[in-house]
Amino acid sequence: MIDISIIIPTFNRAQFLGAAIDSALAQGDGIEVIVVDDGSTDDTPALLASYGDRIRVVRQSNAGPSAARNRGAEQARGDYLFFLDSDDLIEPGAVHRLLAAAQAMESGQAPIGRASIMDEAGMSSTGVAYGYPHLQPGHQLSLADLLTGVMPLCLPLLQREQFLAAGGLDPELRLGEDHELAIRLHHAGLRFVATDVPVIRVRVHGEPRLSGEGDHAFARQLLQVWRRIAGLVRDFPDFDRRAREALARVIWVAGRDAARAKDREAADAMFDIAREFDPGVERISPWPLRLASRMLGPFRAERCVDAVKRLRLV
Template identity: 30%
Template sequence: MSIVIACYNTPPAMLREAVSSAVSQTYSPVEVIVVDDGSTDPTTREALDLLAGVHLIRQDNRGVASARNHGMSQAAGDLLLPLDADDVLEPGYLAATVPVLRGDPGLAIVSTRATYFGERTGPVDLPDPSLPWMVAENSIHNTSLFRRADFDRLGGYDEDLRGFEDHEWWLRLLLDGGRARVLDDELFRYRIQTSSRNASVSSSADALRELREAIVRNNPLHAAALMSMAFESLDVALWRMHEAEARVAHLEHHLGPVVKAFDRSPRLRAGIDRVRRWKNRRH
């Protein structure tokens, strides 16, 4: 099986940590491919040259989707695992996921639960990857295992996307009839940093619009089903919003005596007022 790491100007220490986590897997054999997507930072380029135990590929800067596709097209493994150059696998990641994917032909994607590290810590809380919910929101980590045969058949990541390329790819695999499974073990560490690619992409309205267009463009046989699932996911989102409002009302009711008792506390009053303003904006 093959791990493909796309790199663009990644700080050397983070790059070495990601690569070390890939080459140190307890499962074997493992091929590790690092694709340099046209890095211009001399420290990154030097660190790439010094990597050991990997197959290094260099290309002009064309984006992470292109870098992943390039590396995966050169991979020798029958299973593929993308890994961002600043994230980390626990040593037993492949030992846990590979047998599960190989043991169930109906599965298209296998991943594990994850933890944040860097500027945020704690477990990554994602809903189960059901197909209707995936139309509205990605609930599968970008680092998840899938089959090389599906990559070849469905064409891999959409290189026209400037972000959310993993969301579109997972959705394409699910619409093709595959299933996704998330193992309970926390074997993937997802780095949070202010300058991370996801932090900048997630706030881009243009990137979201391009994602929706790509989902429809790449799945023409599923247009009606996509529309139905979009409405279903909207219903789920509205239900969650109403549930949150009920919790706010419950909290406000029980905090009433506290507010009266600590009426002289400006800080507490300000906090309660913020909750009330949030509730009023929902109506």
């Protein structure tokens, strides 16, 4: 009997994929491991073949991680889905602990675990916090809670029927697609509940990332996802003042990211959206930046701050 389908989308990550698969297989009985090879051109096919029938392999032409995850969910035989990126690791026993938590919860609730960071070699590291580590176990996330951070798809255990009923991930989104799905699931009535279960170790490595100096594609992807989420939540019954302020803050920070990527159009658009939801959102910035923003506008202020930082490093 299969309780949980662990779905691993992958594209040219042969150097990390084996460790990810091994961590999934080590979860024990009642699981299946589905690897969706999204058109890899490296040694991935040979690596996958070495596992024989211990895993299920689905191959497709490159269509992006959302399409790969959706394909895996469609092929899954488990009642629950757990999504693992091909460069990360599942903590020992994590999925069964999440399953026990899910079975103890009310209908319409889904448990989310906690993540830690590791470096390229797999050693514990520090870095950007994933998910909602500040929430106490048993806390049911409100819309405002959900909007204060980003819900990575590697944290919750989702019922397959819920995932498919929501339409899965949107393949058009290449950034923030997991958070956009979490917002849709919340609107459909699903409530995420925090647990103290450590579920995932996220690998931070030297492979190219989406963000970067002068990366306009990154800025446009930020704008696309936050426009989408802003459009979704406007009419939600629980889009109250706290939720509006939370959304304004994260979009304002995204605008700053776009400014650092030197994309004025995307940055200004996100600054405008943030001010629409909370006219006083600039208060979250340090006072020198707030002052510069009033004098120069937020985009030029961010560019000036960046230039000053660079001069200090020279």
